[in-house]
Amino acid sequence: MLVAERIEQVRAWRGHVEGSVGFVPTMGYLHVGHLELVRRARRENDAVVVSIFVNPLQFGPHEDFARYPRDLQRDLRLLQGERVNLVFAPEIAEIYPPGFTTQVDVGPIGERLEGASRPGHFRGVATVVTKLFMIVQPHRAYFGWKDAQQVVVIRKLVADLAIPVEIVAVPTVREPDGLACSSRNVYLSPEERRVAPALYAALARARALWQEGERDAERLRQAVRARLADEPLLRVDYVSVADAATMEELVVVDRPAILSLAAWLGTTRLIDSELLGVE
Template sequence: MKILKTISQLRMVRAGVGDLGLVPTMGFLHAGHLSLVARARAENPTVAATIFVNPTQFGPNEDLARYPRDMPRDLALLEAAGCDLVFAPEPADIYPAGFDTVVEVRGVTEGLEGAVRPGHFAGVATVVAKLFNIVQPTRAYFGQKDAQQSVVIRKMVRDLNLPVEVVVAPTVREVDGLAMSSRNSYLTPEQRAEAPALFRALSAAKAAYDAGERDAEALRAAMRSELDGFAVDYVSVADAETLRELNRIDGPALASLAARLGTTRLIDNLPLD
């Protein structure tokens, strides 16, 4: 496995390979990330991962400084998973002095995470556009857990005619349903025991939907009923493509939520289709 620190190193190696699958990450890898590497390994002759904690997608009072990092562990996991290339640049390589360009995807970024975290998706879209330009992947792999992010990236790729296929793989969960996330490491044992309530809330909405309920507010109420005692940022039942909140479901939809346990903020979702 080759570890590349600079853009020039990456481009030199990239020129010598054909189709390539890319798994962008911020590191502190878990089984969800590794499932994306496995999917990329199965579908591409060469697999690359990026490890970059992107500063521009963090707000001024968010957890950039304490975001978990363990590069030696991440590299060992990626090598064991069959990754061929790892691009791990420094912030100054991605955002050099004088950098002043932002990719902003409108519409699908306005609600949900975009409403709670202003500027977040401009940071996401900008760094992903840069990584796509640097790595030139054939396919790029993202997890369904970050559903709005996937919608934003797919729209950016369509709107800018970027020659990459965006693959969204199912959320990987712990045995009690909690979606795997690097931020789960922040949870105390007591908070970890409470955290599966998020999946129970989504499952309640999905069960009602599967039983024939199509009133979106009834599904939101089913989610809220499982979240007593949580600091809830939002519960949502939205159109799966536009992410606009629905009154009644008549096509593919997405149930999603964000809630806080102490200082830890968790998100999750389930497709309703």
């Protein structure tokens, strides 16, 4: 497994690769959800690249960039075991050298939900993903459905800019009690960790109603909020039932939709989602 810190190293490696390349962009501190993306990429491609880069552009001024968990050596050991061909782990200055000013804005789709709660977040995501795609030049890139809006944003990005990368979305990997795997779960206190599965329980309640035929989007949102209200430690940011292509809120669920939420547990902000009729 080659570990590269410089763009020129990745390009030199890429120039000698034959066959398909699968790419898994990460911010590191890998968990089983990341490894599922890597395994999917391994099955479907001749070579696999993983990037590890905590992207400062997608963090707001009062967010957790400085304390975001990092353990590069642990991550490299895990990726070695998954037969990854190349790990790109650049420093910030390699991606954003002095004088860097260009940013990619995907428009209204990135201004809703996560974009409204975290202004500029998706501009940062779209910018770094575009740059990584240009460096790695993969055939396929793998993302998890837990960050459902991110999947929609990146699909919009590659369609609008005609970037020749297939975006593969992989089902959310969960702990046995339903909590979606996330690097930020390490922040949770034992009591907060006990409460955290309520997020998925709330989504599952609304999804069950949808499966039973409920199509009133507000009733689905209310079902989520009602379940979350049972947990006084939870502070809800948003509950959404949105069009799966535009992330616009729905009145009636008459098309593929994404049911999603964000909530605070202490100082930790968690997100989760469920798909309603999405292939």
